[in-house]
Amino acid sequence: MDAIAQQPTGIPIAEVEQATGIARATLRIWERRYGFPQPGRDARGERSYPQQQVGKLRRIAELMAQGYRPGRLVQLEPAELAAIEAPAPGALAGRAHAVAAADDVVLDSLRSHDPVALRQMLELRIRSAGLAGFVCDELPRMNAVVGDGWSCGGLQVFEEHLYTETVQVLLRAHLARLPPADAEAPRVLLATLPEESHGLGLLMAQAMFMLEGWACTSLGVRVPVGQVVSAASAFEADVVGLSFTASANPAHVQRSLEQLRAELPAGLPIWCGGSSHIVVRRRVPGVQHVAHVRDIPAMSAPWQDRLARRISAASSAG
Known part of the structure; x- marks a missing residue:
């Protein structure tokens, strides 16, 4: 058995660096960016890592050496990491x-x-x-x-x-530079909740919605749940769109999404994109996952059909 495996109180960061080959500066960056690893603290206040996390880090290091990217790997469970097969040579x-x-x-x-x-x-x-x-x-x-x-x-x-x-x-x-949306176009309200400070994914979604002819209102990042609810009513949103990166605290994401779903009208869809573990794998009831921004046109099809019917009805009335 490894010497580090015999330490019941956790493994110091220097030994984790040696055991995995992952620099301690990188471990700290991953902790901030991805929420993993999640070390405790020893009596001196230094980072101390559970053996299970060190085992996962070793596997991540092996896969990175084969060309895989860390951003995806750190979100996987140890069994999922173990199931990844080595790629064909080259x-x-x-x-x-x-x-x-x-x-x-x-x-x-x-x-x-x-x-x-x-x-x-x-x-x-x-x-x-x-x-x-x-x-x-x-x-x-x-x-x-x-x-x-x-x-x-x-x-x-x-x-x-x-x-x-x-x-x-x-x-x-x-x-x-895009033309304004039609007056009868479907309306989407875009925001991130208080635990998410990154807005690039939200802007990418806005681009795809606007290219599909939607009327978009973006509130930007870190919007309180109650304000999203109020804005959805004020702007008569047909869809509320959210984005979460992997760095958002999963427990906070879960609570905020559950609160938002409870406070919004039951028939108002919530579309949620990004790489958060909660969004991708756990799935909050009543929240639809947008796996990729390229899926927005297909998901928009029912609203586009509704728009076509509205325009047709308005033309007939005229």
């Missing part, structure tokens, strides 16, 4: 190389602190892929590359913030 390496080559300019512009180059590159990708293609395909991949760079210590916090802010400013500029 498969993940080839994919990782292709992604890295495609996104070198993103990381280079961030590391060289060149926001002009970053914005120009993002503009080119929007022109090439179209706004929907950029939001559904380009942006999720770039988000993962930048997020992994930050979580592994390859990017500084301010560099990740530069990326996020540049993307948000650019997306808002493009959304402002």
